[in-house]
Amino acid sequence: MNIVDVSNELASLISGPNAYHNLPVARLVEKVLARKEGFLTNTGAVSVTTGKYTGRSPEDKFIVEEDSVKHLIDWGPVNKPISSEVFEKLYLKVIQYLKNRDEIYVFNGFAGADKKYRLPIQVVNELAWQNLFARQLFIRPKSQDDLKEHKNPFTIVSAPSFKADPAVDGTNSEAFIIISFEKRIILIGGTEYAGEMKKSIFSVMNFLLPERDIFSMHCSANVGQEGDVALFFGLSGTGKTTLSADPKRRLIGDDEHGWSSSGIFNIEGGCYAKCIGLSEEKEPQIYNAIRFGSVLENVVVDESTRIPDYDNSLLTENTRAAYPIEAIDNIAKPSIAGHPNTIIFLTADAFGVLPPISKLTKEQAMYHFLSGYTSKLAGTERGITSPKTTFSTCFGAPFLPLPATRYSEMLGRKIEEHDVKVFLVNTGWTGGEYGVGKRIKLAYTRAMVQAALEGELDEVETVKDPIFGLAIPAHVPGVPDEVLQPIKTWSDKNAYEQKAYELAKAFKENFKKFSNVPKEIEELGGPII
Structure with a gap:
């Protein structure tokens, strides 16, 4: 398989009848509730849980060893290599899996607030709440002109319910986070923790920006x-x-x-704040930012009152709140x-x-x-x-x-x-x-x-x-x-x-x-x- 084939497979997926593109926040929230992926808290935030993966999984992260970049990468326990062949076979499996889902969600946005250096990104999600997360965390297009500049994006393909078989797929476990710089794809599966999407784009920017002396x-x-x-x-x-x-x-x-x-x-x-021990007294800006459109990950919420218990670490110490930066009152614009x-x-x-x-x-x-x-x-x-x-x-x-x-x-x-x-x-x-x-x-x-x-x-x-x-x-x-x-x-x-x-x-x-x-x-x- 070559890069054109990979691009065609992606194009076929996101142009399919089950693909929803750039849904606004309200529609994504409706999807989350209708699909029972989460529920609303007393402030209108979406509350979700991510199963056993409540943090990053560094042992499951790989970079594809490709001719154009392999001499630049600092290979080792952090940046583990994986072959193009292994990546492409797993990629095809995930694409086919997503084609068979009843719905997938696509977000087009950017990484980088300075337009001279920003990276067009595309996020393809199996889950509506993860697409909501992406919409809130990355930079949202503000005009049709922005969308016209959205060319040759770096794409995240995230299928948390797809579990890899390490013996067959060449991964370390059922979970995988794989970056291909040549194909401009980040492939994520087996883990529902949304922070993997955020940090994968950051890893990409940490590769691309220094090449431009940034x-x-x-x-x-x-x-x-x-x-x-x-x-x-x-x-x-x-x-x-x-x-x-x-x-x-x-x-x-x-x-x-x-x-x-x-x-x-x-x-x-957007912001992805740890919220264990969060209180309005200590951190009022973060506390008040968690409202409609925000996503709460792995926060224990009272079933009857729908009030989050930010002091409760039953699910994890790594409880998180994702919200757009505009939810903070005092920001630079x-x-x-x-x-x-x-x-x-x-x-x-x-x-x-x-x-x-x-x-x-x-x-x-x-x-x-x-x-x-x-x-x-x-x-x-x-x-x-x-x-x-x-x-x-x-x-x-x-x-x-x-x-x-x-x-x-x-x-x-x-x-x-x-x-x-x-x-x-x-x-x-x-x-x-x-x-x-x-x-x-x-x-x-x-x-x-x-x-x-x-x-x-x-x-x-x-x-x-x-x-x-x-x-x-x-x-x-x-x-x-x-x-x-x-x-x-x-x-x-x-x-x-x-x-x-x-x-x-x-x-x-x-x-x-x-x-x-x-x-x-x-x-x-x-x-x-």
């Missing part, structure tokens, strides 16, 4: 009243969405951005802005030894970006039930098809070119490690971030951490001084030092995998033990 980033972004731009890097659950949804600043986007020679732009048109003034790296340190906030030199910024340390939180991937120490390069290793140094070099150039301030913020534990200490208060984290963005920490006195070499502000408005230095929050100082040295050694051991990083980044950026 830095692709796993971060949220907002802009202040004076036009000052802030980026928040971090893995799922570290607080990107929460901290970027600031009523005093306009939201640009909550998860994925590009940084071009003109400034930054949101890759998406369009979702673009100038060059960043401040970058904040977010980590959820389960050791409880990293400072709640510290100022980074350029070398430290490069070191911590490459390290991408956090504690992977429960539910973000299958099998993760408690925090697990992880180093995710560039705070987004699962979504980076190219070598990590390609992204880090771009960040280094941007920091230097635009004189960007960089901070490391720990949203994890204090007073002890996970199970002993407690999570740092969100109010404290907000106060620290606000001080960093408003320049209140530019000239403040700092204390040098004796193990990590980090510059810790001695004072932050609204935060007790003793909270700022982790050792002061531990009752057992010896236990603190033991855990701190343990983490520092883990940093150094992890950094050994980078063989072509300038020596000064390793020597000046990391722990000083």
Whole structure:
């Protein structure tokens, strides 16, 4: 089979009598209810469950090993190769499966708010609620002119009810997420978790944008009243969405951005917020965004009142809410802005030894970006039930098809070119490690971030951490001084030092995998033990 055959099969599918194209939100909601795929909550949001797949399934993700791209991909445990033959046989099976369904749903939109760099995308779904998800998460055409520009799209074909047979189909399990860059297709099956669609498009953009000298980033972004731009890097659950949804600043986007020679732009048109523990008091913007047209994934809902119980983790810790960015009151329109003034790296340190906030030199910024340390939180991937120490390069290793140094070099150039301030913020534990200490208060984290963005920490006195070499502000408005230095929050100082040295050694051991990083980044950026 060749690329023309694959394209013809797709064209035949989406032109068939069972294909519904670009249904508006209300019609998609009607389809969800009629097909009993979900039900409405008390605010009008659609509530669905995704079965045993309540998070991403990284062991089931592959990239097709094709001549035009195989020399560019950073092959390994994240980017696993699969042959064109295996892909095409499975693709034909899925297409035939979807042709036999009574209905399928097609959405045409874009990834990338800056029209100069946006990618046309097409999403073909077996389930109406997943097409609703795609419509809310990606960028929706705003005019007939937009649709005229929708040419040669990258297509997601998602059939959650189709289960692969690993012995026959060459997959790792019944689930599969396969990207073909040559054929411009993402094939998903066996898993109903909608986040696979979102992150697959992000992986595609992380391949395509750097080829155009655009830095692709796993971060949220907002802009202040004076036009000052802030980026928040971090893995799922570290607080990107929460901290970027600031009523005093306009939201640009909550998860994925590009940084071009003109400034930054949101890759998406919606938000996919973790909502475990969500409350109107703590996160009013997110809480009030969950209304008609939104999708709630795996949130326990009271059967009689239809009121969501955001504190209930019975189905998963990784409960999610998907909604269009317009559901947030205070947003940048369009979702673009100038060059960043401040970058904040977010980590959820389960050791409880990293400072709640510290100022980074350029070398430290490069070191911590490459390290991408956090504690992977429960539910973000299958099998993760408690925090697990992880180093995710560039705070987004699962979504980076190219070598990590390609992204880090771009960040280094941007920091230097635009004189960007960089901070490391720990949203994890204090007073002890996970199970002993407690999570740092969100109010404290907000106060620290606000001080960093408003320049209140530019000239403040700092204390040098004796193990990590980090510059810790001695004072932050609204935060007790003793909270700022982790050792002061531990009752057992010896236990603190033991855990701190343990983490520092883990940093150094992890950094050994980078063989072509300038020596000064390793020597000046990391722990000083």
